[in-house]
Amino acid sequence: MFVGHAAVALAAKKTAPEVSLGLLLAAAVWLDLVWPIFLLTGTERVRIDPGNTVFTPLDFTYYPWTHSLVMALAWSAAVAFVSGLTVQRPRSRLLLAALVFSHWVLDLIVHRPDLPLWPGASPKLGLGLWNSVPGTILVEGAMFVTGIWMYANDAFERQRWAVWILGTDRVLCGPLDQQLSGATTTGHAIAGIRCACRLAVAGLGLVGRPAPGYDTHTRWQSTLTSCTTGSATELYLNHRLRAG
Numbered sequence: 130m131f132v133g134h135a136a137v138a139l140a141a142k143k144t145a146p147e148v149s150l151g152l153l154l155a156a157a158v159w160l161d162l163v164w165p166i167f168l169l170t171g172t173e174r175v176r177i178d179p180g181n182t183v184f185t186p187l188d189f190t191y192y193p194w195t196h197s198l199v200m201a202l203a204w205s206a207a208v209a210f211v212s213g214l215t216v217q218r219p220r221s222r223l224l225l226a227a228l229v230f231s232h233w234v235l236d237l238i239v240h241r242p243d244l245p246l247w248p249g250a251s252p253k254l255g256l257g258l259w260n261s262v263p264g265t266i267l268v269e270g271a272m273f274v275t276g277i278w279m280y281a282n283d284a285f286e287r288q289r290w291a292v293w294i295l296g297t298d299r300v301l302c303g304p305l306d307q308q309l310s311g312a313t314t315t316g317h318a319i320a321g322i323r324c325a326c327r328l329a330v331a332g333l334g335l336v337g338r339p340a341p342g343y344d345t346h347t348r349w350q351s352t353l354t355s356c357t358t359g360s361a362t363e364l365y366l367n368h369r370l371r372a373g
């Protein structure tokens with residue numbers, strides 16, 4: 130899923146106002162954040178297969194350590210445990226764990242049957258919403274608008290813009306994937322826009338005034354995590370994939 134992951138993180142902010150939006154976003158996309166590391170070390174594999182689904186040419190051939198049901202639960206537990214270093218309330222740590230796990234559930238809705246239940250010989254699941262353009266836009270779009278709506282009332286004034294820009298960045302994820310399999314000029318342009326989006330988010334976060342009840346520490350954390358969400362590894366991964 131693309132913007133849907135951001136949507137659940139945005140919606141979760143109200144439940145745990147003391148946890149930074151950046152941390153919530155990182156939890157919601159955690160499985161995708163660690164995925165490039167497993168790819169680069171050869172532990173997991175992906176293949177470019179134009180038309181694999183209408184939304185992405187990526188064929189997720191082997192990714193049980195990041196995207197199996199069992200490992201999603203294990204990562205959730207690990208994140209709940211490690212987040213104890215900065216997040217005090219057990220309820221908020223549980224929420225972070227739930228966000229990590231939500232990734233698998235949301236991927237289950239959009240992916241082809243390529244999500245294993247456990248590492249090893251396992252059946253693979255996926256409902257394949259990414260085979261439908263209108264279906265995907267409707268579901269992910271509705272989720273994102275709801276997420277923004279739930280978040281907006283509590284958000285910092287300029288951070289609201291940051292969220293929209295970050296949303297643009299996530300929306301461009303799909304077209305960028307498409308470009309991996311073909312003409313690279315547009316691909317580079319889209320990658321450029323996405324980098325600009327992340328820089329803009331960083332900038333807005335630094336100058337944005339926190340609303341009453343939020344401290345500056347939260348704002349910094351939010352800004353930093355929002356823009357580092359996958360950027361460097363993702364660009365490197367794109368380069369590797371393009372190189373074949």
Ligand SMILES: [Zn+2]
Nearest residue numbers: 130160161236
């Ligand atoms: Zn994923």
